[in-house]
Amino acid sequence: MRRAKLNATDILTTLNEESEIDDFSGDDSDFDTTWQPFPKKNAGQSDLSGSDSDEDQDTLTNNEGNNNNNFDVSLNTNNIEVPTQTSTQSTPNIGWSQMPFLGVPLPEFNGPQNCIELGSPISYVEKYLPDLHFEEAALYTNMYAFSTKGKEFRATANEIKVFYGAQALMGIIKYPRFFMYWQRGIALDLISSAITRDRFLAIRTHLHFVDVNNRLPNNKSKFWKVQPLIEFVRNACRNIPRSIGLYSIDEQMVPFTGRCPHRQFVKNKPRPAGLKNFVITTTTGMVLDFELYQGIETPFEDRSLGLGPAVILHLSKTIPKESVLFFDRYFTTVPLMNRLNEIGIYATGTIMQNRLKNVHFSNDKKFERGVWEEFTRADQKLTAIKWKDSKCVTMVSTTTGAEPHQIVKRWSKTENKEINVPCPAVVVSYNKNMGGVDLCNQQIEAYRTWFKSKKWTVKVAIHFIDLAIVNAWMEYKEDATKMQIPKKNIKDLMEFKINIAKEWLSTPINNKRPNEDENSIDANEEPPNKV
Template sequence: MPAYFVERSGQRTELTGELLLQLIGDGNDSEIEEVEDDEGDQEESVLQLVSAEEPESPPRPGPSSATATKARQKPTKSRDTRRRIWKQMPFNQKEHSYPERSSAAVRSPLAYFEDYFDDKFFEHAAVCTNNYYMRKTGKVLNTTAAELKKFVGIHFIMGCIPYPRIHMYWRIEMRLALVADKISRDRFKILRMAFHVVDSDDAPAGNQNSLWKVQPVLTQVKNACDKLERQPGFYSIDEQMIPFSGTCPRGLRQVIKTKPRPQGLKAFVATTYDGLMIDFEVYQGAKTNFGDKSLGVGASVILHLSKSIPRGSCLYFDRFFSSIPLLERLNELGLHGTGTIMMNRVPERKNMDFKLDRKMKRGESQQFVSNDVVVVKWMDNKSVLVASNCTSGDDSCLIKRWDKNLSAFTDVSCPKVIANYNKNMGGVDILDQSIEYYRTFIKTKKWTLKVILHFFDLAISNAWRLYVLNSITTRVPKSKIMDLLEFRMQVSDGLVNAPERKRRSDTDEQDENQAPNTSKFRRPNPPSVAKRYDGYDHLPSFDQIDSPRACRMEGCKRIRPERDKDKSLIAAVRKGDKRIPLTVLSVLFENA
């Protein structure tokens, strides 16, 4: 039985497959906002008419007039009255010639981590933890900043060497000395239960921050990110999930089914294109302070995080944030922006005559321009729609794509705006990936502990990223740059072996940037840099080894000390060995 579509003029048109696809792909007939405004106007006029006809009556007890007026008011929504005319024409592209990152000295792994969490933070956390344990149990905990550093360092080790359950690290059959030798199981569990960073059980008066229990940790990380060098370049903004499925304050826990970690707290993160985080904001629902929300929540996130990005930079974001008014606002602020976009977010889209997907070949593209914004449609396996205020589809490049029919990779034409988006959009994903490699994943019902451990992992991943960038700019050989696992273990070793007393002055410290020994016989189990220069003046230990393979002194390339050779020769002479020349014997006895 045929179906028909009734147009506004009353004419009936047979509903074919082509017409159905055209209607579904275009939302131009939706006038929901105008209907709501008209209904509101009619309601106001009816209320005024009724109030004019009815006589005045004495006021009845109830809410105050101010409250009633506030309840009747509708939230005002700003309307974009700018008219846009979309034309299929070339776009004036903007250049992205950014300077290279300036070089900086390479420091020890622990020094990078201490940019985020220094000694003052651990001393404050020790005071808060002791006070909380005293309030809850009436007993004295007597923890110190050094012990809390050890507590955090052990969590880093657990992230690198995960066991299914915590108590297994202390079991005799599978005991891990890196953990069990540093702290007892019961002491570790007590510290984990009592660990606090605020010295209060109740929120301050008038507090609107749902994250007040972990705010000192967020402040430490944010302050460290604010100190990072910023220069014009490519940046990406996206969502990040803090995995947690338990109970937390209302508005914090979110569910995003498309994420690898679908449940947890959500944070909006701004990173460089290679994964170095420079700013973030944890989402708290409607209470989140994003500033101006006249362009929508997604646009307000971009405008809020872009305050810490230098002017002239290029931002990349996905369709959750994108809109044409946002790109126009970024252009006014001196920022370039590119992002995927949904068709129903393009105003005056009736003027856009994009081809249907089934009529486009792979690699084909179209673009429409209005003022300083361009919208490009490109056909890959399926169509992609991208909007930008800096780059268009006028220029193209060749990319490799898999062809099922040929069972091989083929060259496909791709617009420059799409290629740049694919290249620079993955900064937040790179950061998430580095966190997931060695995440401290422990089952707990406390959302505060989960958030704190997440930001510890984030800080160490961000510190490693900065270390790698500094190593590259100072031209350190690639073979000598530590990977994330080694960097994390170096930090954990420095925290676990943190000294109880203060270190020596900076004038007595040795050069920590000395190149490592590259001799054939490497010293077994060398201690970390933080442990070697912790100010304890470690004395050497002497081992009675009959045939030592190498001297453990740095810079010594001799396989065996000459003194040991002399002693062995003298012992051979005393045993009556006649194969030794007389000249050698005379030298030996003179030295003896």
């Protein structure tokens, strides 16, 4: 027998009749207006009902199911008992309104307080690159050379120092071609008398910081080949004394255009291709901590708010409470500002406007130059300001509002002259204190050790050696200033780096080098690079 077909009339007739579907109409909790999720502990979410990001909504949804066992539901005359919400983070419907933000005064960064005497330049650099580093580098360089060549390389810790010194001096005195540092008639005596060209190239080819044939199984770092050097530099940065003050977090590029794990391309950077390094600095550019980005393997403890907030939470662990952080829109979200508020750290940052829900600014076309709008949250813990200069910029802050505003000079294309433009206080504060990482990058770039190499390990190593020298100089300069040494007697970065290079180049080398490795290198070509 063929199955009967239902036409539209039959279907409508069936739906109008009583069925079992009606018996389940009240069982779906989505339609239960009395149901409320249990408050989440340490959630760090925004107090706004609709201003959190999509990530936060997902987190809340996942926790709703997990919290069902935390309270009892009893049925008495069809009433559902819900536990009292005691968490202030769960207070609903805290909205935004156009009102001034009270804010808090910014602290002053005082830097290290205990400076008894000013050390020599090399004593500052040795904090970052101690003798143990050079001994390990010599050991693993010899092991790698023997495993690839089958011959003893016999590099020593002192010879690695000489190699570093030559690299440092090459960053200051730049020749257009590498071999010219040893070319007769124009050779740079400080380098050519300390190490031969062929030995220099041989060390650079075989330079290693770990045993590449015995990688630890629990070491998941993508940059494990240079991890010991990175750890020496990072630990020295973390040991710098710090007080309540102003700090900035931004990206730093380790330039490299070859093949490398997690090489990035960041447009609008002076050197857009390379490894991405997240850095926290003081407003003067001194590096306090950093983390090389390596994708999912990057050791961020808390990724619940997304990658950008994870960077901020990771790098802000070592700064004191009541300090103020500055960062750009890559990192800024409302849940991040709430989380920082919870742990006692203030923050200011630019933000993408689509991350500000329930804040209804006027359209960009309605803004004239120097005009701003300010929305403050009802709990007076966060403000959002949109201001137009040449373009509109949106900022959020837990410290500074629009007032007292200042007058800044800007060039007007229409009037062909400088004009006075009103500027909110939060923008002035951000522009003044955000540039710490850029200052560090400028100092590194001024005397960067630059050469061509296909080995990312060498490029990363030289970058962090340059960073160590720059940071050591900043420590030296800060100590000299605190000791009230006249500015003319304080070494600038070039003089400081030359002093370090001379110190390393003057290190005595006592080993007898095998001639086979040196003679195997062509006079005008670099040796083949092997990772």
